Amino acid sequence: MTGERIAQIANFVGPTSGGLRRAVDALGRGYTEAGFERILIIPGPQDAISESESGWTLSIASPAVTGGYRLCLSPRKVCQALDRFKPTSVEVSDKWTMTVAALWARRHGVGSVLFSHERLDDMASMFMRMDVSTPVHVLNRRLARWYDRVVTTSQYSAGEWEGVDADLRIVPLGVDLERFTPDSENLSPDASVEATEGGRPLSLIYAGRLSREKSPHLAVATAVELDRRGIDLRMEVYGTGPHLDEVAMIAEGAPVFFHGYLDGRDALAASYRQADISLSVCPAETFGLAVLEALACGTPVVTSDQGGAREIVDETCGDWGEPDPVFLADAVERLWARLRTDRSGIRRAARRRAEAYPWSTPIATMIDLHREFL
Numbered sequence: 001m002t003g004e005r006i007a008q009i010a011n012f013v014g015p016t017s018g019g020l021r022r023a024v025d026a027l028g029r030g031y032t033e034a035g036f037e038r039i040l041i042i043p044g045p046q047d048a049i050s051e052s053e054s055g056w057t058l059s060i061a062s063p064a065v066t067g068g069y070r071l072c073l074s075p076r077k078v079c080q081a082l083d084r085f086k087p088t089s090v091e092v093s094d095k096w097t098m099t100v101a102a103l104w105a106r107r108h109g110v111g112s113v114l115f116s117h118e119r120l121d122d123m124a125s126m127f128m129r130m131d132v133s134t135p136v137h138v139l140n141r142r143l144a145r146w147y148d149r150v151v152t153t154s155q156y157s158a159g160e161w162e163g164v165d166a167d168l169r170i171v172p173l174g175v176d177l178e179r180f181t182p183d184s185e186n187l188s189p190d191a192s193v194e195a196t197e198g199g200r201p202l203s204l205i206y207a208g209r210l211s212r213e214k215s216p217h218l219a220v221a222t223a224v225e226l227d228r229r230g231i232d233l234r235m236e237v238y239g240t241g242p243h244l245d246e247v248a249m250i251a252e253g254a255p256v257f258f259h260g261y262l263d264g265r266d267a268l269a270a271s272y273r274q275a276d277i278s279l280s281v282c283p284a285e286t287f288g289l290a291v292l293e294a295l296a297c298g299t300p301v302v303t304s305d306q307g308g309a310r311e312i313v314d315e316t317c318g319d320w321g322e323p324d325p326v327f328l329a330d331a332v333e334r335l336w337a338r339l340r341t342d343r344s345g346i347r348r349a350a351r352r353r354a355e356a357y358p359w360s361t362p363i364a365t366m367i368d369l370h371r372e373f374l
Helices: 019-033 075-085 100-107 120-128 133-146 155-161 216-228 244-251 265-274 289-296 325-355 360-372
Strands: 005-010 037-044 048-052 055-061 089-093 111-115 149-152 168-170 202-207 233-238 256-258 277-280 301-304 318-321
Touching: 005 019, 005 075, 019 037, 019 055, 019 089, 019 289, 019 360, 037 075, 055 075, 075 100, 089 100, 089 360, 100 111, 100 133, 111 133, 111 360, 120 133, 120 155, 133 155, 149 155, 149 360, 155 168, 202 216, 202 265, 202 289, 202 325, 216 233, 216 244, 216 256, 216 277, 216 325, 233 244, 233 265, 244 256, 265 289, 277 289, 277 325, 289 301, 289 325, 301 325, 318 325
Parallel strands: 005 037, 005 089, 037 055, 089 111, 111 149, 149 168, 202 233, 202 277, 233 256, 277 301, 301 318
Antiparallel strands: 048 055
């Protein structure tokens, strides 16, 4: 052991959590493998502690909030856990209620990192349907005073901190390249698409929470627009969330099929492999782990021309359009036309793009950052 101890603290996580939980877990495993002692502090249905090869996980009894998430409202218990664990640095993935950890770190002379996973100004504005950029800017100025470092995952995400005096680092995340792998048949030079007249339909996939800030409405509306144009298609939707009924109403009458939460990363990878195009169109997406997972499976992506996902998707592995069903449907049609002539080439390019984002890179960067405090 190095004697270095990292406390990771996150909120709004649950059994069906997506990118945030995957990122925290991947970084935690990397810290442990590098010789750090690690504890993860998260909300849960009851107080509990467990140990695994990735270190300790402490759940603090917390009430359930929207979408099945839980919100820790016990700063005293968080501080007690930090007192016992005595971390050499803390990494907080929450801008709201876990700032007590930054204050604890400052009192004890311990380094603190705020991992800013979301672009709060754009996401909150989209969710609340009103501009909240001014209060978010005020909040960020305060957070920059409390935390020693602020980490974002994309240039787009970093834009939220413009004009704020913060020690800002941009650390793109990674993807599990061993679990999310392509179908060898799709990469074969002899692969072809039976998408000519009378052939099989275009296969689309959306995987993510059915919550307004993730824009499932926009993804499904894009499929509806394609169906209106007479495109033979089938769209599979994997995920659940508070806006399922709204999204289902948009899809009514179109070939869109809802499968609920898909349990297991292997099952998700298999679903990506079977699709021709993945739709990940949220204009406020700060990075896009779902985008990387699709690309790693050799499945090209259509995304919005705004947001962090656009920094991942380039012309070799996908297409993009304004966050409007008409423009996104245009992007799908362009990409579908390319797939009909060079399916294997585009799928190989998608895999190559994902291979530029191994988890080893952000893990090494974050380890260096934590060691700066020593």
